[in-house]
Amino acid sequence: MTAPFVSSGALAGVPHGFFGRRGGVSSGALVSLNCGLGSGDDPALIAENRRRVADAVLPGATLAGLYQVHGNRCVIIDHGSDPTARPEADALATRTPGILLGILTADCVPVLFADREAGVVGAAHAGWKGAIAGVTDATLAAMETIGARRADIVAAIGPCIGRASYEVDDGFVSRFLADDPANERFFAAGKPGHAMFDIAAYVAARLAAAGVARIAIGGQDTYAEAEDYFSYRRACHRAENSYGRQLSVIGLT
Template sequence: MSVDVIRARALDGVAHGFLGRRGGVSEGLFASLDLGRRSQEVDGWITENRRRAIAAVAPGAALCTVYQVHSAEVVTVGDAYPHEARPRADALVTDRPGLLLGILTADCAPVLFADRQAGVVGAAHAGWKGALAGVTDATIAAMERLGARRTSIVAAIGPCIARASYEVDDGFVATFTGPDPANERFFAPGRAGHHQFDLEAYVAHRLAAAGLTRIAALGLDTYVDAPRFFSFRRATHRGEADYGRQISLIAAD
């Protein structure tokens, strides 16, 4: 089975892809294109999966990722670095050809950015904590420091957990509505004391509020599509011991 590469029409002309879980070599709970490096790696699963992911999107490029911590920290990448030396952050930007930026997710929203004219790209991991803290705003600002123009940046939000699958409690809602009561619109009523959170819509709102005018949301729910995507929340609900991570990639020309 070939690697499942989902592309956003808004990013046509830019080497990119939101990869699903198909087309790799890992097995069991991690079948088959798991990119989350962990101690139980067997027979080079992750190494081979990384090779396949790179080949599917930007053959020959050097893959750069970060040690994700649900923050608004952004790294500007000037040169390739080994996986073991990856910095603690949740977004990357670059203007260097030959570099491939990667973000891992398993329900959080992956966001890919590009200013084709400036030759600047970015990738952000937007879980609810990072999204609320402003990881997408920080990514846009970092791209501008490399010469991108906010009015020229295109962003695409990849597969993430959808509102129908994302139940939260009253305290979670207060975390969002405290700073801005208007954020209530991203929550739909649920069972008593609970609500359904629309992470994708919230991220799109943050991108629009930052001044981006071209935003694509793919509308793909990681939770409900087990054959195609890994999902932390689905694994938790099933009582599984662990879960895999898919990768989203973008490269500068």
Template sequence: MAEPVEVITAPVLSGLAHGFLGRRGGVSTGETAGLNVGLGSGDAPALVARNRALARDAVLPGARLVTVYQVHSAQCVVAQDWDDAARPHADALVTNRPGVLLGILTADCAPVLFADTEAGVVSAAHAGWKGALGGVTDATIAAMESLGARRERIVAAVGPCIAQASYEVDQAFRDRFIGDDPANSAHFVAGKPGHYQFDLEGYVLARLRAAGIGRAQGAALDTYDAPAQFYSYRRSTHRGEASYGRQISLIGLG
């Protein structure tokens, strides 16, 4: 019997169709075994399409799944009915349309799901270190407001991502963050000489709270350290694997 799709939900998004999905429950095999939804992963397109359908049906059956071509930017777009081949280059998307399921792909970066239930507006953002530092969450909040959301009502959940214990960075990396705001030193602890451990989830949560999102919570799940549950770019690189899968985080209005 096939393993069921695992859907991790966030208490702060209770009542909404949403979920942070890992690799459990898919049909891909080999290095990308499981629920690999990455169109650019090198996996067989038919398997990826099947995995995307399984992911959609686990969260909002029959919905229109919409994703973007992620480029580690701070760009947020309003979801439209584009084909996968015509996905805009962006790292967040927003909608107020029922029956649309927003998807963000990750493999160590932080997925962030947002909602203002009173306004009927939801959003999903891909926050890798570059997009997070560049302000992708701020752009997402602004895009939600353009559709009628109010930031004091918006709630947000940060999903599984690489944890501080697994995320070693060098001095130059830390300097970028300190140069942007000296308070960012709080998200680094010293590691081996000349290196630090970076708390991506903590940094994203701090950005959300600084932007006025009062209810923001993290999953506290490490993608790097859970190979049976999540894909991880960094883990695959350390193992010398030729390919790596992508997991998806989803939110929509039923």
């Protein structure tokens, strides 16, 4: 059995998928397609869920992942890499067929990249810390080192927390305005001392500023769409002991 997923027209012809929480074997608060290795779920169930993801997109592929740390490091993966190593980083790139790059999220922004002409793909986990630190810029740079041309790279932004669900305080806003006053456009008015942050739009703007000409935004809100997606913030608000993670993947045939 495989699992349902969302794809992006921007990446048409490239094996990829943004998965949610449906189509897996986990139970309870983690039902059902929990792919998070650090979630406290039964490792056997996580392994089966991850197998279903891979089979749905690129059967027989090696699924490569990371120990994500909310930074801006991108690692290059090839057939000489150990797919179980999980290096500390927040993005991957490859030009090697048969490898599926995987990014875990639970409100943060998953970004998938492809240069079809060069045969290079990438994937990034952009939480707010990694986004402002330039994780997408690092992914583009890494892709270029293995043959991609920035003008030919397309990017798709997958399910993440939406602006209507992402309340932040004024201190958070100040960090972004100190980095660039133009970032004010990504915040809408909230209750006193707070604002609503459009992280997907911020990531898209970073990509555009870096020279990516085609950027697609899926528009799903992981916090609001509880039946379809895991959400760290929603789990916190509900005082749940754990939270699941969804997987976004891309590879080459």
